[in-house]
Amino acid sequence: MICQSLSYAEVGPGRLPWLDTLLKGLVALLLLGTVNVLFLVPDGDRYLFKLMALTALVGLARRAVQRDWTLQVGRRFIFPLTAYALVLFFSNLFLSGFGATVKTYLVGTLLLYAIAPLRLRGQWLSLLLIFGGIEFFAFACYQVISLGVGRFHGYTHPIFMGIFCMTSAAMALFLSRRMEGMLKPGLWLATLTFFLAALLSSTRGVVIAIPFILLMFTWLCWKEGQVKVSLLPWVMAIVITPFFNPAMLNSAIHSESMIGKMGTALNEAQAATEDEKYATSIGFRLMMWQFCIYAFEQSPIYGLGRDGVEKAKQEYVDQGLAPETLLTMVPKAHAHNQYFQELAQRGLIGLAALLLVFSFSVREAWERIQAQRWSGFALAMLIGAFMIYCLTEVALKHPIKVDVFLIFGWFLHQYHDDESPLLKGSAS
Incomplete structure (x- = not known):
């Protein structure tokens, strides 16, 4: 098998x-x-x-x-x-x-x-x-x-x-x-x-x-x-x-409808209360992607690098734009989206x-x-x-x-x- x-692509035996x-x-x-x-x-x-x-x-x-x-x-x-x-x-x-x-x-x-x-x-x-x-x-x-x-x-x-x-x-x-x-x-x-x-x-x-x-x-x-x-x-x-x-x-059996979950996720993405727990991972992803746009704006050509993104996270939270959850839930610049990851880290x-x-x-x-x-x-x-x-x-x-x-x-x-x-x- x-x-x-x-x-091999070439014709005849190898040397x-x-x-x-x-x-x-x-x-x-x-x-x-x-x-x-x-x-x-x-x-x-x-x-x-x-x-x-x-x-x-x-x-x-x-x-x-x-x-x-x-x-x-x-x-x-x-x-x-x-x-x-x-x-x-x-x-x-x-x-x-x-x-x-x-x-x-x-x-x-x-x-x-x-x-x-x-x-x-x-x-x-x-x-x-x-x-x-x-x-x-x-x-x-x-x-x-x-x-x-x-x-x-x-x-x-x-x-x-x-x-x-x-x-x-x-x-x-x-x-x-x-x-x-x-x-x-x-x-x-x-x-x-x-x-x-x-x-x-x-x-x-x-x-x-x-x-x-x-x-x-x-x-x-x-x-x-x-x-x-x-x-x-x-x-x-x-x-x-x-x-x-x-x-x-x-x-399907126990939780709210998918439309309801999306509404909850959108509301979560707009929240900026300290230590707020995001009930759905969709909402957390939306928050991460919003942050990535912020990081991209700091260095749009070649990005911030991994450590620069981590520093930008702290600044983002300190400005009240996101809860502390942003710093603890996803370590080391993980954006849950490859395209946003590139924009934030490598521009x-x-x-x-x-x-x-x-x-x-x-x-x-x-x-x-x-x-x-x-x-x-x-x-x-x-x-x-x-x-x-x-x-x-x-x-x-x-x-x-x-x-x-x-x-x-x-x-x-x-x-x-x-x-x-x-x-x-x-x-x-």
Whole structure:
């Protein structure tokens, strides 16, 4: 399975066959670590970071042996990611930032460049997603049902878990249109199990992304002439979501309506009473975003940096513009919105660099969609989903979430080279 999935772009054997095999093995292990291990062990991102660094070094060594430093595939992903990584690096150097985030982006972009000659088909990733879906759903049921935990989190934060599980469910859903044999029903099962695990994390950002993911899948099925296939995920989402999201179910039974909750949240955002407790996280987010605009106005070009944002928080509270809760609830410049986070911490430069990452991939996806290629729809789904996650979370700040974005993004960017245009009933 691994041998069938991994190959090299150049024709003919490499100069050192054992180095070719070693790099293939490390990349296969990297995918295994991301999909099946990263979120299910304590401090999984630290171990994955070491594997990423080792794989990058081996990939660079192979490039040196092959005397090939070109970048034929993935430019629209790697170049803007490199620009964003450099913005993070210099912001951290001259102002302040989050060291782990900077290291993850720098090593991650180097990794993607180092393994760019590799071509990964969908079989290996599909198999990992099938087993991963079973793993995560079983663990979610154990935590939420057996242990009585309110939100499924594994060994990380529920928000991180929700983003990973929903993204994996979407990847499995789209791959089900390209795989054949037992992989196809297995991927449908993975879609269901990852979807349920994501709902058990009770993360609003992933629920917001569901309609977009399903719309992209419906568009893909329509292009393939298989519109009826797209109906099952819609039915699954509509029927299952209220029953497997503890927060939504509890709100529907015991709490005020969603309209009432939004009204409460808006009132909370306007309040400035000391030590006021915000009853909903929506209200707290609105307060955070108002503060981010204030911080952005202090240094609109290159931002305040992490420490500068913390000082601005204290000033904001001292002026009576927000309660003390702003200082205690969210540590170290966490804005619960990636776009506001960039504006406050890295200014217009940071926001532009982030949007560059998204826009280049969107352009790549659109060109592939026009060429009737499967990977264009899947890439649009992935980038669009992360853009939606960024509305309510800092989806590209913590290393564990950045790893998922980098690995899945690389897979879709490099996938299209030998792919045929979509045909009815086609599969790779």
